Amino acid sequence: MTAAEPRIAAGVDVGTECVKAIVAAEDGKVLGRAVLPTRGYFQACVYEALAAALDDAQRREDELAGIGATGFGSECVPGATATATEASCHALGAFQHERRAMTLVNIGGRDPHVIAVDGAGRRTGARGARRCAVGIGSFLMFTARHLDVSPTRLQELASAAGGRQARVSSYCSVFSASEVLERLREGATREEIALGCMHSIAERIVEIGGFDGPIAICGGVVEYFPGVLAALEAQSGLSVHAVPDAIFTGAFGASLKVFDPGIES
Structure with missing residues (x-):
């Protein structure tokens, strides 16, 4: 150098x-x-x-x-x-x-957070989802295992659901994981369950609230599962875009x- x-x-x-x-x-x-x-x-x-x-x-x-x-x-x-x-x-x-100032949604392996960012790039506030014993990453891994696919294929399955989702609770990752098994027992397809899981995560984020101004999203979940972004837009009625990388x-x-x-x- x-x-x-x-x-x-x-x-x-x-x-x-x-x-x-x-x-x-x-x-x-x-x-x-x-x-x-x-x-x-x-x-x-x-x-x-x-x-x-x-x-x-x-x-x-x-x-x-x-x-x-x-x-x-x-x-x-x-x-x-x-x-x-x-x-x-x-x-x-x-x-x-x-x-620019924005509302930033971070979805990583643990609980999601909604972060207020000012015009200088400083965090001015942060709100998290209710605490849960199992994070989002573990929930997606559990889902993939019981759908008998690699985690990276969950997005592929969700995209093939034709918009039909099997309802999966957003209350807690532990409860959500047990509901995946219930939906399988009831005859829901893997595609419908995968899409339902994307909406479950989005619903948990909407419950946090605090959205103001432009909304951006970051973290490993949106990198590998862009269906979560689409689900968040559908549930919030707001425009959301992913931060590069x-x-x-x-x-x-x-x-x-x-x-x-x-x-x-």
Whole structure:
């Protein structure tokens, strides 16, 4: 890296389902990215994801100005120079793309959140769904297992439902999972159940409320299951769009925190 080039940093978002890592420049340009399943020792996953992101960026770790950490396992990021909340990192990462105040819906492996973001990319408020023993990621994994498909095929099934959904409760992921079994017993198709699960997640988000101004959505669930976005639009009557690289929004924001740790965290 020459003196004329902007500084670079890494951001790592350690979630319950995936570890996301990004290498970004101070001007906001993303240079490399990687996502890996969260498994075994979190630190080993972090090392692997960070190495993959650096390889994708064709950079070395000693070139980094620092490493930002966020997520459920943020304390498992060795050498982190900045640590911040998930809400503030998602707000900053989304703002880098949107450049405006917005309502940001984050749907990751745990409970969804609705985040108010101001015109400077700061989180001004955050509201979460009612607490549940099982997160959305685990609910989708459970559903996929009982529909006998890989999780990545749930979206394919939902798209083939022809708009017909089998009702699945939004009250709790544990109850929702048991209802998947009930719908199967009643003869609902896999496609109808998959679509019903998308609407179950959307209903839980609508119940949170707090939507104001443009609405953007980020997180791994919308990255892999865009049917949730369509279901959210249908249930809320509002226009919603996905942030680019939706699964990396938190990691992107964490990388930017390195350059300005004074930003609300």
